[in-house]
Amino acid sequence: xxxxxxxxxxxxxxxxxxxxxxxxxxxxxxxxxxxxxxxxxxxxxxxxxxxxxxxxxxxxxxxxxxxxxxxxxxxxxxxxxxxxxxxxxxxxxxxxxxxxxxxxxxxxxxxxxxxxxx
RNA sequence: AAUGCAAAUGGUCUUAUCGCUGUGUCUUGCGCAGGCAAGGCAGAGAGGAAAGUCUGGGCAACAUAGAGCAAUCUACUUCCUAACGGGAAGGCGUGCAUUGGGCGACUGAGGCACGACAGACAGCGCAACAGAAAAUAUACCGCUAUCUGUACUCGCCUCUCUCUAUUUUUGGAGAAGGGUUGGGGAGAGGUAGUAAGGGUGAAAUGGUGUGGUAAAAGCACACCGCGCUUUGGGCAACCAAAGUGGCAUGGCAAACCUUAGAUGUUGCAAGACCAAAUAUGCCUACAUUGCCCCGAAAGAGGCAUAAGCGUGGCUCGCGUGAGUAGGCGGGUAGGUCGCUACAGUGUGUGCGUGAGCAUACACGCAGAUAAAUGAUAAGAACACUCCAAAAGUGGACAGAACCCGGCUUAUAAGUUUGCAUUUUUU
RNA sequence: UGUGCUGUAGUCCAAUGGUAGGACGCUUGAAUUUGGCUCAGGAGAUGAAUGUUCGAUUCAUUCCAGCACAA
Numbered sequence: 001x002x003x004x005x006x007x008x009x010x011x012x013x014x015x016x017x018x019x020x021x022x023x024x025x026x027x028x029x030x031x032x033x034x035x036x037x038x039x040x041x042x043x044x045x046x047x048x049x050x051x052x053x054x055x056x057x058x059x060x061x062x063x064x065x066x067x068x069x070x071x072x073x074x075x076x077x078x079x080x081x082x083x084x085x086x087x088x089x090x091x092x093x094x095x096x097x098x099x100x101x102x103x104x105x106x107x108x109x110x111x112x113x114x115x116x117x118x
Numbered sequence: 119a120a121u122g123c124a125a126a127u128g129g130u131c132u133u134a135u136c137g138c139u140g141u142g143u144c145u146u147g148c149g150c151a152g153g154c155a156a157g158g159c160a161g162a163g164a165g166g167a168a169a170g171u172c173u174g175g176g177c178a179a180c181a182u183a184g185a186g187c188a189a190u191c192u193a194c195u196u197c198c199u200a201a202c203g204g205g206a207a208g209g210c211g212u213g214c215a216u217u218g219g220g221c222g223a224c225u226g227a228g229g230c231a232c233g234a235c236a237g238a239c240a241g242c243g244c245a246a247c248a249g250a251a252a253a254u255a256u257a258c259c260g261c262u263a264u265c266u267g268u269a270c271u272c273g274c275c276u277c278u279c280u281c282u283a284u285u286u287u288u289g290g291a292g293a294a295g296g297g298u299u300g301g302g303g304a305g306a307g308g309u310a311g312u313a314a315g316g317g318u319g320a321a322a323u324g325g326u327g328u329g330g331u332a333a334a335a336g337c338a339c340a341c342c343g344c345g346c347u348u349u350g351g352g353c354a355a356c357c358a359a360a361g362u363g364g365c366a367u368g369g370c371a372a373a374c375c376u377u378a379g380a381u382g383u384u385g386c387a388a389g390a391c392c393a394a395a396u397a398u399g400c401c402u403a404c405a406u407u408g409c410c411c412c413g414a415a416a417g418a419g420g421c422a423u424a425a426g427c428g429u430g431g432c433u434c435g436c437g438u439g440a441g442u443a444g445g446c447g448g449g450u451a452g453g454u455c456g457c458u459a460c461a462g463u464g465u466g467u468g469c470g471u472g473a474g475c476a477u478a479c480a481c482g483c484a485g486a487u488a489a490a491u492g493a494u495a496a497g498a499a500c501a502c503u504c505c506a507a508a509a510g511u512g513g514a515c516a517g518a519a520c521c522c523g524g525c526u527u528a529u530a531a532g533u534u535u536g537c538a539u540u541u542u543u544u
Numbered sequence: 545u546g547u548g549c550u551g552u553a554g555u556c557c558a559a560u561g562g563u564a565g566g567a568c569g570c571u572u573g574a575a576u577u578u579g580g581c582u583c584a585g586g587a588g589a590u591g592a593a594u595g596u597u598c599g600a601u602u603c604a605u606u607c608c609a610g611c612a613c614a615a
Contacts, residue, residue, distance in 0.1 A: 009137070009138070010138085011139095014488085015488080016487090021488075055488090056488085064516070064517085065169095065516085065517055066516055067516095068517095069491095069517060070492090073138095073491090074493075076138085076492075076493095077136095077137075077492060077493050077494095078493090080136090080137065080138090081136090081493085103494090
């Protein structure tokens with residue numbers, strides 16, 4: 001059962017370090033399931049630190065900043081509620097689709113992707 | 119009334135749960151401390167354009183005696199403003215439709231819309247094609263007068279031939295040829311007068327009417343338009359009236375240019391501060407095996423390996439192997455400040471035609487940094503499904519990134535105004 | 545976020561304000577047994593809108609698209 005503490009999304013759960021992002025994209029593994037593409041990197045040494053996440057929506061697919069913000073906020077909300085499905089060091093969630101998808105279907109797809117990683 | 123177009127206005131609200139970012143406050147933990155972390159409570163959290171980056175400033179760093187040139191920008195007038203290429207009011211012009219005056223050229227009135235609206239007798243350029251001619255006022259065609267006078271023609275003179283009348287001289291008629299300083303004269307040429315006409319072009323050297331003339335022409339007159347002068351009105355742009363000039367030198371300056379005015383450069387990735395790891399420089403202290411070279415010394419460089427360390431169960435082997443510690447300096451990753459309290463917002467009053475200005479009271483209203491404003495649920499208002507109810511569906515353009523003033527562009531429903539069309543009634 | 549630059553046929557480039565041109569490509573025909581080469585034709589464009597001008601690829605303004613630079 002999820003407690004309130006499990007559904008947070010604080011600063012230390014976001015991947016902000018530039019060099020870590022570069023290594024993630026160069027050396028990390030990836031899984032594809034429409035409309036997502038996930039890049040991830042497993043722990044070198046097991047630790048209790050939280051998983052760090054990047055969420056990305058391409059400017060080529062969505063020209064308007066409003067649309068990009070909306071999708072990123074939905075993805076962040078989904079990750080927040082389902083983050084116990086992942087236990088990796090770094091994770092990048094890239095949104096590949098060219099059109100907006102509503103919240104509930106996104107949620108279903110996201111659960112499917114998370115099973116693929118494990 | 120409906121529909122369409124254009125402009126202005128407008129830019130939904132409330133509650134709950136979970137979550138995110140700041141602020142204030144309290145508690146706990148860590149730390150000598152500055153503070154850091156976690157949690158509780160309170161309260162806040164995208165726009166009218168946040169957009170385009172077209173402009174004007176603030177702010178910051180650098181530069182800077184003063185002046186000039188160059189470059190770029192602006193351009194009716196007067197105001198507003200911190201400033202502006204923005205805005206207000208006024209002037210003038212253009213277009214549209216309406217309605218008047220005049221034979222006509224043309225012109226009056228109010229309405230709506232638009233205007234980068236200084237200067238083209240300072241200079242220097244440009245105008246394809248067409249057209250006689252494209253900027254100089256003339257050439258060309260044409261028109262008129264006059265002169266020359268060819269072909270031709272009408273006359274006159276002379277000679278020859280034929281016919282005819284007559285005795286002859288001679289007369290008459292006809293034909294052909296020659297002459298002519300007679301008249302007319304197509305076409306042609308010269309001189310003079312003209313610019314009415316030339317219909318092409320985007321643009322053609324004032325226009326309409328009358329007189330006038332050989333033909334014409336502002337040549338003259340009347341009117342219209344235009345220029346100049348004076349007077350009056352207006353802060354000014356400019357306007358009105360009177361007089362006068364016979365028209366006196368078009369267009370393009372979003373061609374160069376002239377005149378007047380303005381502009382130092384770069385932009386918060388500006389700039390200021392703190393500062394790990396690694397490397398290097400300097401200083402201090404301690405340590406420093408051997409050999410070679412340089413040196414007076416301090417010391418500097420090279421070669422070798424002992425101890426030690428790594429690999430490995432151990433030995434050999436291989437790699438490493440002369441410095442260590444502390445401090446200072448610039449400074450990278452990263453962080454902090456700059457950063458949101460002011461040309462601030464709302465309401466009222468006064469002044470001003472207006473843009474605005476003054477003043478009183480109240481309010482505190484985002485501050486992120488791979489970048490917060492989301493998700494779910496319920497309800498209200500609005501719109502649509504011809505009307506009502508129920509039920510269902512729907513929400514335009516669009517996301518702060520140092521901050522303000524403008525401009526431009528995008529924009530659903532509703533509301534207001536204007537225009538057009540259709541229908542109905544009077 | 546800021547600062548600059550560029551838009552011409554399918555592609556690469558030209559063009560003093562005066563009929564938008566060239567090369568390659570495409571296409572039609574000729575020639576060839578057929579294809580290529582060759583020869584003769586043809587189609588095809590100024591990013592969009594508004595303005596200045598008699599007349600805009602060119603001048604001006606506003607949009608649209610693309611590119612570059614600045615940690």
